[in-house]
Every structure is written in C-alpha cells, then in structure tokens.
Amino acid sequence: MRDTTDSRLPFLKMHGAGNDFVIIDSRGRSARVTAALARAVGDRHRGVGFDQLAEIRDGADSDICLDFWNSDGSRAGACGNATRCVADLVMAGLGRDAVTIRTMRGLLLAERRDGAVWVNMGAPQLSWDEVPLAREMEVTALPLPGDPVAVGMGNPHAVHFVADAGAVDLEGQGPGVEHDPLFPERTNVEYASLTGPDHLRMRVWERGTGVTLACGSGACATAVAAHLRGLTGRTVTLDLDGGRLLVDWRADGVWLSGPVAHVFSAEFDAAFLEAV
Numbered sequence: 617m618r619d620t621t622d623s624r625l626p627f628l629k630m631h632g633a634g635n636d637f638v639i640i641d642s643r644g645r646s647a648r649v650t651a652a653l654a655r656a657v658g659d660r661h662r663g664v665g666f667d668q669l670a671e672i673r674d675g676a677d678s679d680i681c682l683d684f685w686n687s688d689g690s691r692a693g694a695c696g697n698a699t700r701c702v703a704d705l706v707m708a709g710l711g712r713d714a715v716t717i718r719t720m721r722g723l724l725l726a727e728r729r730d731g732a733v734w735v736n737m738g739a740p741q742l743s744w745d746e747v748p749l750a751r752e753m754e755v756t757a758l759p760l761p762g763d764p765v766a767v768g769m770g771n772p773h774a775v776h777f778v779a780d781a782g783a784v785d786l787e788g789q790g791p792g793v794e795h796d797p798l799f800p801e802r803t804n805v806e807y808a809s810l811t812g813p814d815h816l817r818m819r820v821w822e823r824g825t826g827v828t829l830a831c832g833s834g835a836c837a838t839a840v841a842a843h844l845r846g847l848t849g850r851t852v853t854l855d856l857d858g859g860r861l862l863v864d865w866r867a868d869g870v871w872l873s874g875p876v877a878h879v880f881s882a883e884f885d886a887a888f889l890e891a892v
C-alpha cells in the first residue's frame with residue numbers, strides 16, 4: 617500500500633543498455649508501489665514509461681531488498697539490468713564496491729570490478745517445474761515451433777536460436793510464445809544468432825512489457841541455452857538492440873555485466889498520485 621500521507625513521490629530514471637527503469641527508493645518507510653501505480657507510471661503517454669519499475673526497500677539480511685513490476689502491473693521475479701542499475705546507485709551511496717540484494721529470486725551479490733557493475737544472477741533453473749513448464753519434459757526439448765530452450769533465471773525464458781535474430785518480427789512472434797499454455801506463468805521470449813566464437817546477437821520480447829532494447833535475465837538465459845546447445849563456451853558477449861551485455865556462467869552462478877546510465881531524478885506530484 618502506498619503511504620497516503622505522501623503528497624509527492626520522488627523517483628529516478630535509469631537504463632541499462634536501453635532497458636529502462638523507474639526506481640523508487642522506499643527505504644526507511646513502508647512499500648509504496650502497487651500494481652495500479654506501476655500501470656499508471658508505466659504508461660508512456662500519461663505516466664513516465666518504463667520497461668520495469670524497481671522499488672528499493674530495507675533489507676533484513678541484505679543491504680537492500682528489490683521488487684520489480686512490468687508495465688502491465690505484473691510482478692517480475694528477476695530483472696538483471698535493473699539490479700545492475702540499482703547496485704550502481706547503492707554502491708555509490710554506501711561508498712562500497714559490493715552489495716547484497718534480496719529479490720524474489722533470492723539473495724544476489726553485486727560487485728564493482730574495474731568500473732563495471734557485475735551481478736551474480738544465481739544458478740539457472742533447468743528443470744521443468746522450476747522454469748516453470750506446464751508438465752514434465754526436458755527444458756532442451758520443448759514441443760514448440762523453432763525448438764526453443766526453456767531456462768529459468770528467477771523468471772521464465774524461451775530461447776530460440778535462429779539464423780538472423782535481427783530479422784525476427786518480435787511483435788508478431790513474441791505474444792504467442794509468451795501466452796503459450798506450456799508456460800503457466802507466461803514467459804519472456806528470446807531470439808539469438810551466433811555471430812562469432814562466444815558471441816551472440818539477441819533480441820527479446822518481454823513478458824508483461826513487450827519489445828525492449830535489452831534484457832539482463834534474458835541475456836543470462838540465452839548464454840546458458842547457447843552453452844547447453846553446444847554453441848558457445850560459458851563466457852559470452854551478447855549484442856542487443858540497445859547495447860552489449862556480458863555473461864559469465866561460473867560455478868557460483870551466472871554473472872551479468874553491461875552499461876548503466878542515470879537519466880534524471882524527478883517527483884510524481886499529488887494530482888498524479890491521487891488519480892491512481
């Protein structure tokens with residue numbers, strides 16, 4: 617529930633490789649984001665617009681907690697690029713090079729190394745009930761056109777390997793896969809092509825949001841799927857429509873890095889909040 621004594625609500629706009637976020641810092645107070653607020657803020661004409669809204673809350677066993685909403689008001693269990701953006705912000709605020717972040721996915725570690733923010737997105741979920749899929753099957757053998765690989769990264773992904781990811785009609789293909797009954801919680805949908813050794817071109821249709829310029833958890837899922845299919849090693853460079861992401865699948869989890877940008881700080885005013 618939003619604190620109704622607030623007449624204004626400060627927020628930050630950030631992006632990671634063009635995957636854009638509104639970030640609301642609710643540390644020191646009760647959570648303020650609801651599904652209705654997320655939908656209102658996510659409207660690119662009447663609100664601010666975002667791919668995901670992230671709310672920072674106080675951590676009990678971590679430096680912070682982080683919750684994610686899609687622009688349709690649904691919750692996302694993971695968001696790699698928003699986690700990188702918020703980690704950058706929180707590390708700068710605390711004057712540290714490492715922070716712990718509790719998400720629906722679990723406890724994540726973020727580190728600054730040589731100026732870049734890396735987040736350990738955890739181990740990939742590679743059994744049908746973890747993704748989740750509707751019934752028992754191998755995640756590398758889905759009965760769907762295009763032979764996608766299902767990978768969970770705290771949220772579901774269906775990764776398709778195609779000859780030319782740049783030529784895929786995301787708006788035509790994505791919604792049907794997102795809503796396929798094989799995915800009881802819907803799914804994010806990735807298309808990737810091998811463009812060189814350990815190098816992929818990737819595009820994405822995101823569950824609850826649509827076409828985005830990048831997706832961090834999607835990049836992790838795609839790198840894992842590429843390795844499972846024997847296309848790449850465990851360290852992969854991915855070129856997305858909005859920039860380059862790096863994924864390193866290590867024994868302790870799938871690490872993600874890439875660019876982070878601060879865009880502006882502002883406030884939602886009382887009239888906007890009253891109308892939600």
Ligand SMILES: N[C@@H](CCC[C@H](N)C(=O)O)C(=O)O
Nearest residue numbers: 692695696697771831832833
């Ligand atoms: N952009 C994100 C993923 C967003 C979550 C997704 N739409 C969902 O519903 O799972 C990222 O960078 O990981």
